[in-house]
Amino acid sequence: MRMLKINNLKAKIEDKAILNGINLEVKAGEVHAIMGPNGSGKSTLASVLAGREEFEVTDGSIEYLGSDLLEKDPDERAREGIFLAFQYPVEIPGVSTTNFLKTALNQIRQHKGQDPLDAVSFLKMMKEKMKLVEIDQSLLSRSLNEGFSGGEKKRNEIFQMAMLEPKLAILDETDSGLDIDALRIVAGGVNKLKTKDNATIVVTHYQRLLDYIVPDYVHVLYNGRIVKSGNKDLALELEEKGYDWIKETADSATA
Amino acid sequence: MSQVTKSKKSDLNTAFTDNFSQFVQELSANAPLSNVRQKAIEHFASVGLPSGKAEEYKYTPIARALEKHFTERDTLPANDPLSSEAESGVRQFLLNTDANHLVFVNGRYHEELSVIVSPEDELRVCPLGEAYKQYAQVIDRYFSSEATIESDPFVALNTAYAQGGVFVHTPKSKTVKHPVICYFISDTASQSIMAHPRNLFVVEENAHVKFAEIFHTIGEGASYNNAVTEIIIDRYAHVHYYKYENESTQAYHTGTTQVKQQDNSHFHAVNISLQGAMIRNNLNIALDAEHCESHMYGLYMLDGNTHVDNHTVVDHQKPNAFSNELYKGIINDKARGVFNGKIYVRQDAQKTNAFQSNANILLSDDASVDTKPQLEIWADDVKCSHGATTGQIDQEQLFYLRTRGLTKIQARAVLLKAFAGDVIQHIGIDALREKIEAQISERLEQ
Numbered sequence: 001m002r003m004l005k006i007n008n009l010k011a012k013i014e015d016k017a018i019l020n021g022i023n024l025e026v027k028a029g030e031v032h033a034i035m036g037p038n039g040s041g042k043s044t045l046a047s048v049l050a051g052r053e054e055f056e057v058t059d060g061s062i063e064y065l066g067s068d069l070l071e072k073d074p075d076e077r078a079r080e081g082i083f084l085a086f087q088y089p090v091e092i093p094g095v096s097t098t099n100f101l102k103t104a105l106n107q108i109r110q111h112k113g114q115d116p117l118d119a120v121s122f123l124k125m126m127k128e129k130m131k132l133v134e135i136d137q138s139l140l141s142r143s144l145n146e147g148f149s150g151g152e153k154k155r156n157e158i159f160q161m162a163m164l165e166p167k168l169a170i171l172d173e174t175d176s177g178l179d180i181d182a183l184r185i186v187a188g189g190v191n192k193l194k195t196k197d198n199a200t201i202v203v204t205h206y207q208r209l210l211d212y213i214v215p216d217y218v219h220v221l222y223n224g225r226i227v228k229s230g231n232k233d234l235a236l237e238l239e240e241k242g243y244d245w246i247k248e249t250a251d252s253a254t255a
Numbered sequence: 256m257s258q259v260t261k262s263k264k265s266d267l268n269t270a271f272t273d274n275f276s277q278f279v280q281e282l283s284a285n286a287p288l289s290n291v292r293q294k295a296i297e298h299f300a301s302v303g304l305p306s307g308k309a310e311e312y313k314y315t316p317i318a319r320a321l322e323k324h325f326t327e328r329d330t331l332p333a334n335d336p337l338s339s340e341a342e343s344g345v346r347q348f349l350l351n352t353d354a355n356h357l358v359f360v361n362g363r364y365h366e367e368l369s370v371i372v373s374p375e376d377e378l379r380v381c382p383l384g385e386a387y388k389q390y391a392q393v394i395d396r397y398f399s400s401e402a403t404i405e406s407d408p409f410v411a412l413n414t415a416y417a418q419g420g421v422f423v424h425t426p427k428s429k430t431v432k433h434p435v436i437c438y439f440i441s442d443t444a445s446q447s448i449m450a451h452p453r454n455l456f457v458v459e460e461n462a463h464v465k466f467a468e469i470f471h472t473i474g475e476g477a478s479y480n481n482a483v484t485e486i487i488i489d490r491y492a493h494v495h496y497y498k499y500e501n502e503s504t505q506a507y508h509t510g511t512t513q514v515k516q517q518d519n520s521h522f523h524a525v526n527i528s529l530q531g532a533m534i535r536n537n538l539n540i541a542l543d544a545e546h547c548e549s550h551m552y553g554l555y556m557l558d559g560n561t562h563v564d565n566h567t568v569v570d571h572q573k574p575n576a577f578s579n580e581l582y583k584g585i586i587n588d589k590a591r592g593v594f595n596g597k598i599y600v601r602q603d604a605q606k607t608n609a610f611q612s613n614a615n616i617l618l619s620d621d622a623s624v625d626t627k628p629q630l631e632i633w634a635d636d637v638k639c640s641h642g643a644t645t646g647q648i649d650q651e652q653l654f655y656l657r658t659r660g661l662t663k664i665q666a667r668a669v670l671l672k673a674f675a676g677d678v679i680q681h682i683g684i685d686a687l688r689e690k691i692e693a694q695i696s697e698r699l700e701q
Contacts, residue, residue: 050658078660090655094673103669104659111660160659 001028003168003199004069009060010224011048018044020224021060026168029196033210033235034203036221037243042203043087045221046172049201050084051077064168078104079111081167081198085157085174092144097156098126100144101163108164129162133189151182158189169193170201175209187212207239222250267318268303270327272296275415278331282418288387288398295404295414302408311407314593314625315535315564317509324477324507324532329447332418333361341442342368344473348438352686355380355435360442362419362450378431378464379424383453386422393424397457401485402513407537409509413483417453420482425462425492434465434495434684441506443476454484458492460517465495467687470531472503477532482510490517490544495683498536501529501694504559511537518544518573525681526553527691528563529698539568542576542604553582554678556695557590557622564593569611571604574634578608583678584615585671586622594626598641602633611641616648616674668699 004026011019018041026032036042048055049062051074062069069077106116117125130137133155145153154174161169171190175183190200190213202213210218210232218234219226222243227250228234238246275296279289304318305311312318337345337360345368349356357380358368364382371380379390386394404411421437435456441448458464466486472478488494500508508531516522528534540549555563569578584592594613615624628641648670656666675695682688 052654073663074654074657075660075662075666078658082658084658086655086658090649090651092652092655092670092673094676095669100656100659100661100669103665104656104661107660107662107665164659 003028003065005063007061007063009048009062010058011044011055012058013044013055017058018055018224019048022224022226024219024226026199026201028167028199030217031194031200031202031213031215033215033218034201034221035205035207035218035235035238037247038205040221041224042205042221043172046084046170046201046203049170050074050082075107078164079108083161083164083166083169085154085161085169085171087173087176089145089153089157091146093146095144096142097140097144097160101160105163125163129159132162132192133158134185135159150177151179154178154182154186155189158186162189162193167198168201169198170203172203173205174202175204175206183209184212207235210235220246222246264322265326267322267325267327267330268300270330271412271416272300274330278416288394288417291399292415292417295399295411298404299408299411299415302411305408311566312535315533315562317507317533317535320507320533321479324505325447325449325479329449332416332450333446333448335361335445337365337442338444341444341473344442345438345440348440348469348471350436350684350686350690352684354433354684357382357421357435357437358440359419359438359450359452360440361448362452364419373431373433376426377429378435379422379426380435381422383417383420383422383455390422390424393457394422394455397485397487398455399485401487401515401541402483402511407511409481410483410511413451413453413481413511416451417483418451420453420455422454423456423464423466425458425464427459428461430462431464434467436467436469436684436687438469438471439480439482440471440473441478441480441502442473443478443503443505444474445476447476448478450478450480452480452482454482456484456486456494458486458488458494460489461491462489463493465497465683467497467499467684470500470502470506470508472506475503475505477505477507478502479507480510482508484510484512486512486514486522488514488516488520488522491519492517493521495523496525497682497684497687498524498526499687499691500527500531500534502531504530504532504561506531508534510535511539514538514540516540516542516544516547516549519546521548523550523681523683524552525678526565527679528555528557528565529691529694530557530559530561531563532560533562535564535566537566537568539570540578541570541572542578543572545573545575547576549578550681551578551580551582552678552681554584554675555582555592556585556675556698557592558587558698560589562591562593564595566595568597569599569609571598571600571607571609573603574605574607576604576607578610580611581678582613583674584613584624585618585675586615586624587618589619589621591622592624594624594643595629596627596641597629598631598639600632600634600637600639605634605636607634607637607639609637609639613643614674615645616671617645618648664700668696671699672696
């Protein structure tokens with residue numbers, strides 16, 4: 001089943017064009033990796049999918065589950081199953097994960113036509129999902145991300161993903177700032193959440209994460225375009241050769 | 256050419272001065288205070304209401320507002336009995352909790368609406384009018400001793416016209432189980448109302464007690480409360496004091512809470528202002544001994560045209576004392592906030608720790624806040640800090656919560672409740688805290 005179809009997507013921030021015609025199709029059950037050098041537009045693509053308002057879409061379209069995604073507010077997208085794991089999760093003093101997650105979950109359940117969860121079922125579900133990312137309950141009652149280590153922040157993102165059960169998860173540089181143990185835990189969590197009905201887009205600079213979350217497709221982004229696509233071997237090739245050869249090929253093609 | 260119509264201004268200064276003798280005649284059995292009242296009105300007559308140029312009232316033109324909205328006749332207290340609609344209107348404001356509830360409507364004590372549950376050996380509590388008769392000695396000693404008539408024209412005016420209000424005396428080493436909650440209700444259904452509530456809380460050595468003062472309005476008419484509360488805290492005593500203002504948009508308020516602390520005493524104040532036309536709160540604390548501790552929290556959450564001004568003064572006179580202040584503002588529509596926080600550290604007050612912070616969130620283009628932290632330090636071995644911030648709701652935080660499925664309104668409510676929570680959590684009467692939380696939620700979820 002086709003989940004996402006991005007067609008000739010162009011986006012800018014202020015007067016700077018960042019995405020210059022992205023084409024991408026994602027089907028249920030697939031894992032896509034978006035790789036590319038710094039400044040190539042990877043995080044922008046993730047942000048535009050989640051509905052960040054600073055980016056202005058100037059051309060193209062995004063179709064998600066048969067409807068126009070760009071028409072929708074960030075929270076509508078979330079209720080329809082899109083989840084963004086932030087590269088830099090935001091600190092929110094005075095608001096704990098448990099504090100807002102119940103409202104979030106019940107919004108999503110209501111959208112699906114399900115009854116809201118009561119406090120007991122919510123707690124039970126939390127306990128189950130906490131195991132997935134080996135997160136401690138005390139962390140979930142603290143002010144969100146305030147004083148969290150890099151690993152705690154990323155685990156908390158994946159914990160929220162586990163709770164909200166998205167159809168399309170976008171992991172924006174989830175590996176950045178993680179040591180190898182934390183990386184293994186986070187990736188393990190993501191893998192356990194994978195089903196034939198959901199899809200994942202993994203945005204990353206390095207191949208390392210893809211040892212743990214094995215992609216079906218790898219796309220290389222450069223200057224706001226996908227300049228090369230392949231399978232997981234492409235990621236290994238990039239790891240070995242760096243991004244320069246991609247840049248050279250792309251630059252000579254446009255010259 | 257545009258036509259200029261001059262709005263009618265009342266001469267309230269003259270009215271207050273001229274009506275004083277009639278007011279005193281109508282008061283009965285107040286012999287112990289007549290001298291104080293007389294001195295106060297004489298002082299008031301010489302200074303008058305603060306003009307627009309008065310430095311302390313620069314941002315809050317309360318005198319002008321009163322002259323516009325009240326007539327000379329309003330300066331005399333209302334004597335109408337309470338209607339049955341008003342009585343049920345008042346009942347809805349009473350908190351559902353075990354406490355001493357003292358109800359004042361238009362400056363008069365209503366025994367039938369009030370409940371006093373604490374035993375007399377733990378707490379002596381009665382309306383000030385009654386207290387003159389029973390506790391003349393204590394009242395003579397403390398009344399107007401801290402909130403002096405020279406300190407502020409509104410204090411002088413209150414001292415002259417003081418009517419309605421509570422005298423509370425907590426004997427040595429008593430822990431008062433039930434808080435003292437005073438309700439000051441303005442019933443403006445049939446006329447404009449002015450009242451001058453006066454509270455005197457005397458807390459003896461090592462006693463523990465919680466007070467609340469709650470201000471509400473019934474009806475759409477104009478009301479003006481000019482309140483003064485003196486709190487005398489003896490050594491090792493602990494006092495919690497909450498002031499909650501949620502009145503109609505025609506309600507004017509000036510209030511001074513004057514606190515004096517003796518050594519090793521603790522004082523916690525929380526001041527919540529949610530609505531009114533124009534509100535001015537003065538909270539003045541004198542730390543006249545060593546090892547005192549004072550905490551001051553304030554929240555003003557304003558919309559419409561509400562104007563709230565908080566002036567606080569902490570006067571560190573002796574060494575080794577601690578004070579901490581956190582005032583927060585959430586300001587929407589055309590509302591306006593003012594914060595002025597003074598900390599004095601006298602030459603004697605070495606090893607003082609004094610901290611102050613004021614943070615504001617503006618939710619609309621027309622909302623505004625004037626904030627002025629002031630620190631004056633004459634001692635040389637102290638730890639003091641102050642700071643003020645004013646900003647908007649954090650867009651990153653808002654976006655984050657929305658990517659989790661919260662609507663814009665829900666996300667905003669979560670963030671603002673957390674912001675307000677830093678203040679509200681310090682309210683130690685559960686029923687009051689929950690009521691304020693509910694009020695805030697209702698406003699945020701509209």
